[in-house]
Amino acid sequence: MTPRISRKTRVTGTALAAAALLAAGITVGTAGASPAPTPTKADGSPLRLSASHRAELLRDAGAARAQTAQALGLGSQEKLVVKDVIKDADGTTHTRYDRTYAGLPVLGGDLVVHTAKGGAIKSTTKSTDKTLKVASTTAKIAPQAAAKSAQGTAAKSLAAKQTAAQAPKKVVWAASGTPVLAYDTVVKGTQKDGTPSRMHVITDANTGKKLFQYDEIRTGKGESEYSGSVELGTSKEGSGFTLTDAGRGGHKTTNLGNSESGDGKAFTDDDDAWGTGKPDDPQTAAVDAHYGAAETWDYYKNVHGRSGIKGDGKGASSRVHYGNSYVNAFWDDSCFCMTYGDGEGNKKPLTAIDVAAHEMSHGVTSATANLTYSGESGGLNEGTSDIFGTSVEFYAKNDKDPGDYLIGEKIDINGDGKPLRYMDKPSKDGQSQDNWDSNTGNLDPHYSSGVANHFFYLLSEGSGAKEIGGVKYDSPTADGSKVTGIGRDKAEKIWFKALTEYMTSNTDYKAAREATVKAATDLYGKDSAEVKGVEAAWTGVAVK
Incomplete structure (x- = not known):
């Protein structure tokens, strides 16, 4: 049967390939679903602001x-x-x-x-306790020299196909050390795998020394095709329909048609029946992406009381069919959008639900704590997206792919049937860290995020061997201590409150511990089991 996905109506579909983070048999929850229980001991839970x-x-x-x-x-x-x-x-x-x-x-x-x-x-x-003061706001280094240096730095770091430096902007750099006058130069480029880059290179405006660099583009990894009965928010336009979800802030899903720039063209359909369930139909990837965005919107609204990524009720957008055989997906603040490639051979679009949730959560982080995508704050940024990607997967309640603490368990990206990442013991992927150490800030954010992922698992479920939803886990601790979980629902609320109220751009793992303790105290009380659970889980990953 051909999938028929209509405006707020249930539609069934044929089975797609089982390479998805969210597998077959999905029925989306409505935007008005009942919210999760709120804390009862303390009253520091966020209000649902209009x-x-x-x-x-x-x-x-x-x-x-x-x-x-x-x-x-x-x-x-x-x-x-x-x-x-x-x-x-x-x-x-x-x-x-x-x-x-x-x-x-x-x-x-x-x-x-x-x-x-x-x-x-x-x-x-x-984010800094340093006194904010510089001797002069007149730079000794010319902007052209800063731009040339930044372009060289970006080209070397990215192994990029091409780079182009924009005009440097004078700023005050206060994220590390004594505040200094600096240049922020954005270098646009394209990496070897086709991912766009907007590398920020921060240089001392008086000495020319590079102070810092980070990429504005947040990437995720995965391949997905999934099937099932889903509901989509669409809008009647002219004689047909478009993938515009008026019930979720006007979120749009558009078709890039294998280009690597622009907003993409609107998907249109005369009878409001979308996709064939096969990747050779351009609408299929759009269905997946549009549905994933809807589930993520509903999760943030119904669980955390946040209406949209910025909390302002406005939808973002999703662009599908980026590039040619592009095996990635990314969030981009400049277009306020998620972008998905079609995978190897253009046969496995990266439009799974937790990919959408992961990418949209980068937007939430940007709109709140704005954790810099480098060093330990970069690991916390990436970990936040894994945490909420997992949370949305649980929220979706798909009986054929129930929520779990395995990242990318359906995609087989390594060709061996194993998940991409593991929250109970991140090091099982061969690259991620289980516990914090002095080298954590030097790792790629996708691997330093293991510390945050492991913390979240321990806080939710506790340490040791157990089986949850048919999946076996065995989570160790850094010091061999036993950690008792407080439940995932509470762990999600604590992390969200810490992110949105107590983390800043420069937050590292030690500061993240302080932020989550404060959040748990606000929500559940100073001497609560939840606060003790947060402290024990951080100790379990060597963050003290």
């Missing part, structure tokens, strides 16, 4: 920026820029700010101000 209420809080924070800066003791050259705001049930408000110095953006200067119900500042979470 778009108008959130906008009002943002306006209030913007109007009070000068007073807030004065209350924090910031210098006369510093100004606050409101980025996000979250309000808890107990009245506590968490306002996230970026900073400028003498009109220049401050990289690594972001902070979160935690304000009590009455308006008093309870505490502040800063």
Whole structure:
């Protein structure tokens, strides 16, 4: 039977190849599904803000920026820029700010101000405690020299096909060491596998020394084709329909047609019946991507009360059929979109549900803590996407591919039938870390993320051998200690609250421990079993 996927109606389909992170037999939950239980001991759970209420809080924070800066003791050259705001049930408000110095953006200067119900500042979470000051905002190194140096750095790091440096922008670099005047040069390029790159190279504006580099493009790995009965949000346009989900912020899915640029063309269908269940039909990948985006939207809304990636009720977009035989998928802030390749031989589109959830979660991270995609913060960024990708898979409740703590278990990307990553013991993939050590920050974020993944598994399920949903796990701890899990639902809420309220761009693993302890305390109380569980799970991965 040919799949017939219509606007908010159930449609059945033929079986696709079983190389998906989410396998056959899916029925999507509706956008109005019941939310998971909220904490009962403490009342630090985030409120479900309407778009108008959130906008009002943002306006209030913007109007009070000068007073807030004065209350924090910031210098006369510093100004606050409101980025996000979250309000808890107990009245506590968490306002996230970026900073400028003498009109220049401050990289690594972001902070979160935690304000009590009455308006008093309870505490502040800063990405740096250094005094923000530079001797002069006049650079000694010419912009052209910085651009040339940055282009060379990017070309060497990426082994790129091509690179092109944009005009450097003066900034204040405060993410490490003493704040200095610097250039932020964005170098656009294309990597060997076809992944686009926007490498940021930070150079000292007075000495020309490279200070830091990170890529703006967040990549994920996987191959997917899946089948089942799904519901899609589509819109009537003209005489036909498009993949525009009005119920989820207007999220669109478009067709790049194997190009590597542009927004893509709208998918249209006369009878609102999409795909054939086979990869040679361009609509099939679009169905998978559109469905995965819907499940992810519903998860964040119904579990965490977040409406859309930025919390503003606006949808992102999905672009499918990127490049030729491109075996990857990525999130790009500049287009606020997810992009999917068609896999080896253009036969295995990377449009599985947890790929979508992983990529969209990079967007959530960018809109909140904005964890820099390098060093330990890069591992936490990537780990966050694995954590929420796994969480969405559990949320979907697909009886043919139930949620588990195995990443990419259906894709067989290595050709040996094994998962891509393991949360209970990350080192089983041969590259990821089980536990933190002094070299963690030097690893690729996909491998340093193992520490966060292992923590999340221990916090959810505990250590030792066990079988969950028919899958056998055996999770060790760094010191041989026994960890008792608190349950995945609570672990998800703690990680989300820590990410959105207590992590900053420069958060490392030690700071992530502090952030999750604070989050658990807010949600469940100071001496709760949940707080003790967080502490034990971090100790179990050698983060103390």
